[in-house]
Amino acid sequence: MQRNLSHLIFWTTLTILGVALLAPLWMVIRGGFFVGGEFTLKYLAGVFQNPIYAEGLLNSLMIAVGTTALVTLISVPLAWLSNRFDFPGKKWVSGLVLVPMILPPFVGAIGFQQILGQYGALNALLGLGPIDWLGRGRYFGVILLQALSLYPILYLNVAAALANIDPAMEESAANLGCPPLKRFFRITLPLTMPGLFAGGTIVFIWSFTELGTPLIMNYMRCAPVQVFDALKEIGSNPFPYALVSVMLSVSILLYAASKLLFGRKAFAMQSKAATAATSTSVRGIKALLVLLPFVAVIGVALLPHAGVILTSFSEPGSWYQSVLPAKYSPANYVEALGHSMTVSSIRNSLLYSSMAVLLNIVIGIAIAFVVVRSEIRARGVLDALAMLPLAVPGLVMAFGYLAISSQFSNSDWVKESPFWQSVFDVRVNPTLFLVIAYAVRRLPYMVRSAAAGLQQTSVTFEESAANLGAGPFTTLRRITLPLILANLIAGALLAFAFSMLEVSDSLMLAQRMDFYPITKTIYELFQLIGTGKYLASAMGVWAMGFLTVTIVGASLILGKRLGTLFRV
Amino acid sequence: MAVSVHIDKLNKAFGSTRAVDDVSLRIEPGELFFLLGPSGCGKTTLLRCVAGFCIPDSGSIRIGDADISNLAPHERDTGMVFQSYALWPHMTVSENVAFGLELRKISASERKRRVAEALEMVRMADRAHYKPNELSGGQQQRVALARALVIRPQCLLLDEPLSNLDAKLRLEMRSEIRRICKQAGLTAIYVTHDQKESLSIADRLAILDKGLIQQCGKPQEVYLRPNSRFVANFIGETNFLEGTVRSASDGRLEIGTPIGNVVSTVQPPQPLRAGDPVTLSLRPETIRVGRPQAGAANVFDGAIHDTMYLGEVAQHQVTIAQGGVELKVFELHPKFVARDEHVEKAKAWFEPEDVVVLTK
Structure with missing residues (x-):
C-alpha cells in the first residue's frame, strides 16, 4: 500500500x-x-460511601465473579473433552453447545422464571411446594442465567487454545514420567491460560455490567440497574457518572491485566506441531460418558429458550403451577x-x-x-x-x-x-x-x-x-x-x-x-x-x-x- | 548400565495402511541405532510405539529384561527428543530440564546438580534462566536433548531432532549428539530421513519402506552392499542396469546387459544361475572415465556429453557407445572440466568388486 x-x-x-x-x-x-471544571474525587468517594451504590457495586462484582467461575466450570471440561475425544454425535453437540449465544439472556430470563420460579414447571413436576430455585434475592438466578448464555464464549476460547497446543508438549511430559492428571495441571492448563484468561475477561466484563438480565429478574440492587434508574438525572447528578466510571475502570484494568499477563508472544507455540493432534476415538459406554456432560449442559442451557418458546405459545395465564401450559394458541x-x-x-x-x-x-x-x-x-x-x-x-x-x-x-x-x-x-x-x-x-x-x-x-x-x-x-x-x-x-x-x-x-x-x-x-x-x-x-x-x-x-x-x- | 531394546513382531495399522509390518529388531546396549526411510515409511510410528504414544496391534517391546508393551508412556522411562523440541513455553530452561527429575522425586540439591551437569553437557549452562522462545533453534534442540538425558533414561529416542535446523548447524549438532550419547553410554534410537545423518554417526541402521525393514546393518554395509533396488536408490545415488546372468562360477558372475557383458565379484543376495534376471547397481563414484589400467575387466567406450561442476566433484553424464545407455559418473578432484575433443570420447570402466547384483 x-x-x-x-x-x-x-x-x-x-x-x-x-x-x-x-x-x-x-x-x-x-x-x-470534573464538576464545574474542577477535578474532584468527591463523587467517586461518594459512590463508595453511599451504602446503596456500594452495595450495588459489590453485588455486581459478586455476580461477575460467580458467573465467571460457573462459566469456567462449565466450559473447561467441555472444551477438554471435545479436544481429546472423538465420539458419535460430536459434530452435533459441538454445534449445539454454541446455541445459547443466539438469545440475549434477558429474554431467556422470562422463560427461566416460568420453569424455575416459585410457581413454575419444575416445582409442579416434582410436586413440591413453592421452592424458589432462583435463590433469595434472585442472585443465583442471575448468575445461572448469565453463565448459561455466556459459557460459549469461554468454550470457544479454551477450545482454540487447546487445539493450538502442540501434542508433543504433553507427550514429552508423559515421556519424562508425568501421569495424566498431573500432566493436565502442570502442562495443559498453564498453556491454555492465555485463552482461558482472555475469554474469562470478556465473560467477567459482560456479566459485571449486564443490564437486561437483572432488570427482568427484578434484581434491582446492582450497579447497572442503578445506573439505568438514574438516567433521568443525567444532567444534574454526578453520582451516576462516578458509578459508571468505576465500572469502566474495573473493566479496563482487567482487560489490560489480561493483555499484560498473557501477551501473545510469551506463550506462542514455538513451531508448527509435528504430529497432528490425535483425539482418541471412543465408543459404547465410554462414548456415552463423554457425551453426557455435553447433553447435560445443552439441556440446561436450552431451558430458558424452551421456556420462552412455550410461553410464547401458551394462552396468557394458562402456564401457572403446571409442568406445561394448559392451553396453547398462536394468539x-x-x-x-x-x-x-x-x-x-x-x-x-x-x-x-x-x-x-x-x-x-x-x-x-x-x-x-x-x-x-x-x-x-x-x-x-x-x-x-x-x-x-x-x-x-x-x-x-x-x-x-x-x-x-x-x-x-x-x-x-x-x-x-x-x-x-x-x-x-x-x-x-x-x-x-x-x-x-x-x-x-x-x-x-x-x-x-x-x-x-x-x-x-x-x-x-x-x-x-x-x-x-x-x-x-x-x-x-x-x-x-x-x-x-x-x-x-x-x-x-x-x-x-x-x-x-x-x-x-x-x-x-x-x-x-x-x-x-x-x-x-x-x-x-x-x-x-x-x-x-x-x-x-x-x-x-x-x-x-x-x-x-x-x-x-x-x-x-x-x-x-x-x-x-x-x-x- | 546400558540396556538392549528388543522389538518383536511388531504390527501397527492405520485403517488399511500397514504403518509397521511385522518388524523385529534387536538394538544392542549402548548402540546408536538409526531408523531411516522416506516419509510415511513407518519409522516415526515405530519410534512412537517404543515411547508408548502408539499402541501396536500386536507384538512386543522389551527394554532390558522388562516387557514394556503394556505400560503407559509415563511409566516407560525412555527419554524422547521431539521433532518440534516440545519445550514448554511457560517454564524456563532449567525448569524444563528439572521436570523429569521432579517427577522422579529426586531431592532438590541433587536435582540442581544434575540439571547443571546436563546443561553443561549440551553447553547451555549460561542459558539456564532463559525462556525457550528466547533461544535459537539450535539452542532449543540442545535443551530438548538435556531434558531427555537428565533423567538417565533406559533408552534415548530421537525423532528427526535436526530437521528444523539449518544445514550448518545440522552438521555441528549431529556429531554433538553422537558425542553425548557415547559419553553417557546410552542406547539410542534415532529416526531420520536424512541419509547423511545416519551414515555419518550411526552404529547400525535399518532402512524402512511401507512399514517393512528393507535392510539392517552397519552404514558401510548398507551403502556398499545394498540388498535391493529400493535401498540402493534410497541411500546415495546409483546407476541401474538391467541384465541376465550369462555364467556363474565361484564368486564370479558374468552378466549380459545393454552395454555389453559386465563382470561382478560381489556375492549376490541369493545363489544365481545362468538365465536369471538381475539388476546391477553401480555407484557413480565407482565408475572412472579416462585411460583404464591394463587388464581391467569392465571397460566400455563412451562419450561425456554433459558435465556439471560441483567444486570438489564433477558429475559427468557418460553415454556408452553400445546400447546408448547413460551413466552418471562422479569424478573427485575433477580434471576433465576443461573439456576438449580428446576427453569427450572417453572410456568408462569400473572394478568387478563394485558391481552390486540385485534380484529385487
Missing part, C-alpha cells in the same frame, strides 16, 4: 474512533471527576406482531443495524488494512483502540452517548432548530446515536474478521496487481475484496445479528416509542400487566429465529474459523 494513502486512512480512522469511542468515555470520566404472535410498537421496532432495528453494519464494513476494512498491510509504527494503537469496545461495557458506552446527547441538546443552536434536535437529541430521535453505538460496539468482530482474511491472503496478490498497473482502489476492488469476501460476509452477519439484539444501548438511548428497537420493545412488552410476558416471549422467539439464521449463515461461510471472531 502506498505510504500517503495508508497515512490518510490511519488518521481518518483514528479520528473516527476518537469521536465515536473515546469522546463518550471522556464524557463519562468528566462527568464523574400471542398475532397480538405481539399487531401491537403498535412491534412492527415499527422490527423496522427500526433493521434500519439501525444495517446502517451500523455498513459503517462497520467500511471502517473495519480500513482499520484492518492499516493494521495488517501498512508499516505505520502506531498501527498497534489503532488495533488496540478497535478492540477496546470488547473491554468497555455496553452500559458505559450508552451512558457516554447519552451524556453527549444531553450536552448537545442543552446548547442553544440545537434547542432552536428542530432539525438539529432530531439529529442530536436522543429524546427526539436516537437514530444517529444508536447507529454509532451499534457500529462501535461490534467493530471488533468486523476488524477481526477482515484482518484474519488479510493475513491469510498473501500480499503478493496485491503486489502483482499493482505491478501490472492497477491503482490502490482497483487492487482493492478487483483483488483484495474478492479474496477476503467470505470473512467480510461472516463478520458483517455477526455484527448485524448482535446489533439486532443489542440490549444496553437500546434500552438507554431509545426513549420514544416510535424509535424503539426490538430489544426495547421486548422489555416494554414485558412490563405490560397481564399478557406482557407472553407477548415479550413471542417477540423473543421471533428474534431467536432471526439470530439463528444469521449465525448459521456465518458458520456455513466461515466453517471452523467462526470461533476466531470471539477471541480477544
Whole structure:
C-alpha cells in the first residue's frame, strides 16, 4: 500500500474512533471527576460511601465473579473433552453447545422464571411446594442465567487454545514420567491460560455490567440497574457518572491485566506441531460418558429458550403451577406482531443495524488494512483502540452517548432548530446515536474478521496487481475484496445479528416509542400487566429465529474459523 | 548400565495402511541405532510405539529384561527428543530440564546438580534462566536433548531432532549428539530421513519402506552392499542396469546387459544361475572415465556429453557407445572440466568388486 494513502486512512480512522469511542468515555470520566471544571474525587468517594451504590457495586462484582467461575466450570471440561475425544454425535453437540449465544439472556430470563420460579414447571413436576430455585434475592438466578448464555464464549476460547497446543508438549511430559492428571495441571492448563484468561475477561466484563438480565429478574440492587434508574438525572447528578466510571475502570484494568499477563508472544507455540493432534476415538459406554456432560449442559442451557418458546405459545395465564401450559394458541404472535410498537421496532432495528453494519464494513476494512498491510509504527494503537469496545461495557458506552446527547441538546443552536434536535437529541430521535453505538460496539468482530482474511491472503496478490498497473482502489476492488469476501460476509452477519439484539444501548438511548428497537420493545412488552410476558416471549422467539439464521449463515461461510471472531 | 531394546513382531495399522509390518529388531546396549526411510515409511510410528504414544496391534517391546508393551508412556522411562523440541513455553530452561527429575522425586540439591551437569553437557549452562522462545533453534534442540538425558533414561529416542535446523548447524549438532550419547553410554534410537545423518554417526541402521525393514546393518554395509533396488536408490545415488546372468562360477558372475557383458565379484543376495534376471547397481563414484589400467575387466567406450561442476566433484553424464545407455559418473578432484575433443570420447570402466547384483 502506498505510504500517503495508508497515512490518510490511519488518521481518518483514528479520528473516527476518537469521536465515536473515546469522546463518550471522556464524557463519562468528566462527568464523574470534573464538576464545574474542577477535578474532584468527591463523587467517586461518594459512590463508595453511599451504602446503596456500594452495595450495588459489590453485588455486581459478586455476580461477575460467580458467573465467571460457573462459566469456567462449565466450559473447561467441555472444551477438554471435545479436544481429546472423538465420539458419535460430536459434530452435533459441538454445534449445539454454541446455541445459547443466539438469545440475549434477558429474554431467556422470562422463560427461566416460568420453569424455575416459585410457581413454575419444575416445582409442579416434582410436586413440591413453592421452592424458589432462583435463590433469595434472585442472585443465583442471575448468575445461572448469565453463565448459561455466556459459557460459549469461554468454550470457544479454551477450545482454540487447546487445539493450538502442540501434542508433543504433553507427550514429552508423559515421556519424562508425568501421569495424566498431573500432566493436565502442570502442562495443559498453564498453556491454555492465555485463552482461558482472555475469554474469562470478556465473560467477567459482560456479566459485571449486564443490564437486561437483572432488570427482568427484578434484581434491582446492582450497579447497572442503578445506573439505568438514574438516567433521568443525567444532567444534574454526578453520582451516576462516578458509578459508571468505576465500572469502566474495573473493566479496563482487567482487560489490560489480561493483555499484560498473557501477551501473545510469551506463550506462542514455538513451531508448527509435528504430529497432528490425535483425539482418541471412543465408543459404547465410554462414548456415552463423554457425551453426557455435553447433553447435560445443552439441556440446561436450552431451558430458558424452551421456556420462552412455550410461553410464547401458551394462552396468557394458562402456564401457572403446571409442568406445561394448559392451553396453547398462536394468539400471542398475532397480538405481539399487531401491537403498535412491534412492527415499527422490527423496522427500526433493521434500519439501525444495517446502517451500523455498513459503517462497520467500511471502517473495519480500513482499520484492518492499516493494521495488517501498512508499516505505520502506531498501527498497534489503532488495533488496540478497535478492540477496546470488547473491554468497555455496553452500559458505559450508552451512558457516554447519552451524556453527549444531553450536552448537545442543552446548547442553544440545537434547542432552536428542530432539525438539529432530531439529529442530536436522543429524546427526539436516537437514530444517529444508536447507529454509532451499534457500529462501535461490534467493530471488533468486523476488524477481526477482515484482518484474519488479510493475513491469510498473501500480499503478493496485491503486489502483482499493482505491478501490472492497477491503482490502490482497483487492487482493492478487483483483488483484495474478492479474496477476503467470505470473512467480510461472516463478520458483517455477526455484527448485524448482535446489533439486532443489542440490549444496553437500546434500552438507554431509545426513549420514544416510535424509535424503539426490538430489544426495547421486548422489555416494554414485558412490563405490560397481564399478557406482557407472553407477548415479550413471542417477540423473543421471533428474534431467536432471526439470530439463528444469521449465525448459521456465518458458520456455513466461515466453517471452523467462526470461533476466531470471539477471541480477544 | 546400558540396556538392549528388543522389538518383536511388531504390527501397527492405520485403517488399511500397514504403518509397521511385522518388524523385529534387536538394538544392542549402548548402540546408536538409526531408523531411516522416506516419509510415511513407518519409522516415526515405530519410534512412537517404543515411547508408548502408539499402541501396536500386536507384538512386543522389551527394554532390558522388562516387557514394556503394556505400560503407559509415563511409566516407560525412555527419554524422547521431539521433532518440534516440545519445550514448554511457560517454564524456563532449567525448569524444563528439572521436570523429569521432579517427577522422579529426586531431592532438590541433587536435582540442581544434575540439571547443571546436563546443561553443561549440551553447553547451555549460561542459558539456564532463559525462556525457550528466547533461544535459537539450535539452542532449543540442545535443551530438548538435556531434558531427555537428565533423567538417565533406559533408552534415548530421537525423532528427526535436526530437521528444523539449518544445514550448518545440522552438521555441528549431529556429531554433538553422537558425542553425548557415547559419553553417557546410552542406547539410542534415532529416526531420520536424512541419509547423511545416519551414515555419518550411526552404529547400525535399518532402512524402512511401507512399514517393512528393507535392510539392517552397519552404514558401510548398507551403502556398499545394498540388498535391493529400493535401498540402493534410497541411500546415495546409483546407476541401474538391467541384465541376465550369462555364467556363474565361484564368486564370479558374468552378466549380459545393454552395454555389453559386465563382470561382478560381489556375492549376490541369493545363489544365481545362468538365465536369471538381475539388476546391477553401480555407484557413480565407482565408475572412472579416462585411460583404464591394463587388464581391467569392465571397460566400455563412451562419450561425456554433459558435465556439471560441483567444486570438489564433477558429475559427468557418460553415454556408452553400445546400447546408448547413460551413466552418471562422479569424478573427485575433477580434471576433465576443461573439456576438449580428446576427453569427450572417453572410456568408462569400473572394478568387478563394485558391481552390486540385485534380484529385487
